[in-house]
Amino acid sequence: PGASWRAEPPGALRVGTVGIDGVDPVPALVPLLDAGHVHLSGDDRAGCDAVVSALLLRAVGRADPGAVRLIGYDPDQLGGGLAGISPLGTAGLLTFVGPGGLGPLLDDLVEQIRRINETVLAGEYASLRELAAATGRRPEPWRVAVLLGGEELNRHERGQLDRVVRAGAACGVHLVVHGVPLPEDPTVTRVVAGVSGARIGGSAGLPVRLDPPPPPTLVTETCRDVAARVNAGPPPTPFTDLLPPPELMWREDSADGLTAPIGEGPHGRPVRLTLGDYPPHALIGGPSGTGKTNLIFAWIGALAARYSPAELEFYLLDFKEGVSFARFAQGRRDPSWLPHMRLVGINVNTDREFGLALLRFLAEELRRRADAAKKHEVTKLAELRAVDPTGHWPRIVAVVDEFQMLLAGRDVVAREAADLLEDLARRGRSQGIHLVLASQDVRGIEALWGRPALVAQFTLRIALPKALRILAERNDAAQSLPRWHAVVNAESGMVEGNEVARIPSASDWETWSGLQHRLWRMRAPDAAPARLFDGDAIPRLADAPDFRALAVPPDGTAPRNPVALLGEIIDVQSRSAALRLPRA
Structure with missing residues (x-):
């Protein structure tokens, strides 16, 4: 009585009103989300359509954007009965199943229920609703299948439908059905819409007055708004979520590998990236504007906060035009630099030789480490550090953004770069040298994809929204990702290795500078x-170490043979090209 009915139960949705003598009309509610299924019947087709529209509009409108996903099966009208909610399809929240597709649809719903019971609830919780109440997070969306008539069900389809009815509600899988019989079950609420009146609970149930159908413009505008908010994606999590407490910074040991969180997973737990013996190297892919640079910043920050410069060194190359990596080095605007950073190369798209110089430098460092390991009769970096504790053996992470520029064409630079990459990728894992290659699109990189032995070494794959050919061929998980998210996969891109991470915002200056x-x-x-190294900058003589x-010569005298410094050699050591002038 009174206003108490205004607080609707979480899974109950209004379809009309109930009139009781001497009391103001109260809403007629049917349990759906996390509660059960709704079966509609009766000779008032318009009334049934109104109930479907009201249920779907309220379910989508009351839940968080993207928390309800709809599957429409409307073989008689070919989807026309659900046309008002079609804007949800632009955000992947609505899927239409054509005539003859009921069997595969039911099979998929049963598989979703099995997966959620096995991997999400895992015997610890009885339902997703109980899990959400205990943890404050809901790891799975509600899935609502709207079945509007169709052909007679065969024995297999009938069995699958019964399974969905029995076990679906606990796993957030629900049915809204008209024209398909449902079995008797406590989770099924039956609404009969007849021309002489409507009832909830079957033909002998509670009489109700159904609400008129929601205005079509309200349905489409609501669905467009929800789709737009889902496409925009949730706001990023704070960058500080990736960082350890100040007292724990630089406390990690990199002898056995590098591990750091990259973002938050669907269950609220951190998703961690590891570079070590396995996986040794990483591929990052995503079209322009999907957050590739931000992800690299977040990863570098999470690692740099955990491992000291004695444990970890970075070498960065950026082949695209821009100076986003320049902040890691000392500059006129900010005298600070990231202590782990040994080399930052920007605007090197016209100086591919500098990328080749970095690979040669890493190859020489690999040889030096391999010689030391052989001398001490060990094979891995962890073993070398154990027998030579006074040596300087940090793990090295080399990040090359838009690396396809280095491999473009069929010239000498591309061939040598590909050979060096393959050798580093194959042997670098044991000596603590790790490659992280990033690109907007790897479809045209013949020098890389033509070398399956090289690609096979990059078992850690990180795919940003709409990324192509980063994951395995049949793994399209990145195609439906919202902004600020990435698929992390340490199994060479195979579907079973997928983890979705929500990436913090780490690339803006204010966030990073702290x-x-x-x-x-x-x-x-x-x-x-x-x-x-700035490929667009003319070298300044006064800055040259040579x-x-x-x-000021050490002995205070001028050199016997004068030397002319002509410019800067394109290499890692920042040497000058010198022309010695003898008497001749």
Whole structure:
């Protein structure tokens, strides 16, 4: 009585009103989300359609955007009975099943129920509703299948339908049915819409007055709004979620590998990325604007906060035009730098030789480490560090953004780069050298995809929304990702390895600078800033280390043979091209 009915139960949705003598009309509610299924019958087809529209509109409108996903089966009208909610399809929230598709639809619903029982509830909770109440999070959406008539069900389809009715509600799988008989079950609410009146609970149930159908414009506008909000994606989580407490920074040991969170998973638990013996290297892919640079920033930040510069070193190359990586090196605007960073190369799209120089440098470092391991009669970095504790053996992570520029064409640079990449990818894992290659689109990289032995080494795949050919051929999980999300897969892109992570916002200057300044203040007194190579900048003579070395000879006398410094050699060591001028 009174206003108490206004607080509707979580899974109950209104379809009309109930009139009781001496009391104001109260809403007629039917349980659906997390509660059961709705079966409609009767000779008032318009009334049945009104109930379907009201149920779907209220279910979609009351839940968080994207929390309700609809499957429509309307063989008689070919989807016309559900045309008002079609805008949901643009966000992947509505799927239409054509005539003859009822069997596969029921099979899929049964498989979803089995998967949720086995991997989500896992015997710990009786239902998704109980899990959400205990944890404050709902890891699965509600799935509502709307079945509007069709052909007679065969024995298999009838069995699958019975299974969905019995076990679906606990797993958030629900049916709204008209024209298909449902078995007797406590989870089924029957609404009879007749020309002489409507009842809830069967022909002898409670008489109700059905609400008129919602205005078509309200349905389409609501669905467009929900789809737009889903396509925009939820806001990113705070970057600080990836960082350890200040007192725990630089406490991790990298002897056996590098592990750090990259974002939040569907269950609220962190999704972690690992580089070590397995997986040793990573591929990152996603079209422009999907957050590739932001993901790289988040990963670098999470690693740099956990591992000291003695445990981890970074080498970064950016082949696209831009200076986003320049903040890791010392600059005029900000004198700080990331202490782990040894090299930052930006705007190197016209200086592919610099990318080749980095690969040669890493190959030489690999040889040095392999020689040391052989000397100490060990095979892996962890073993080398154990027998040579005074040596400097940090793990190296080399990140190359838009790496396909390095492999473009069929020239000498591309061939040598591909050979070096293959060798580093194959042997680098045992010596703690890890490659992270990122690209907007890898479809045209013949030099990479033509080498299956090379691709096979990149078992960690990270696919951003709409990424192509990063995951396995039949794994299309990235196609429906919202913004600020990524598919993390450490099984070479196979479907069973998929994990979806919600990525924090880490790339804007204000967010990043707080962490960088904190780590910069923690650096060793003799720490040297990273070398910055800018392919668009003309080298300055005053900045050349070789020029500064010539300024004051050790013995105070001029060199016997004068030296002309002509420019900067395109290599990692920042050497100058020198022309010695003898007497001749």
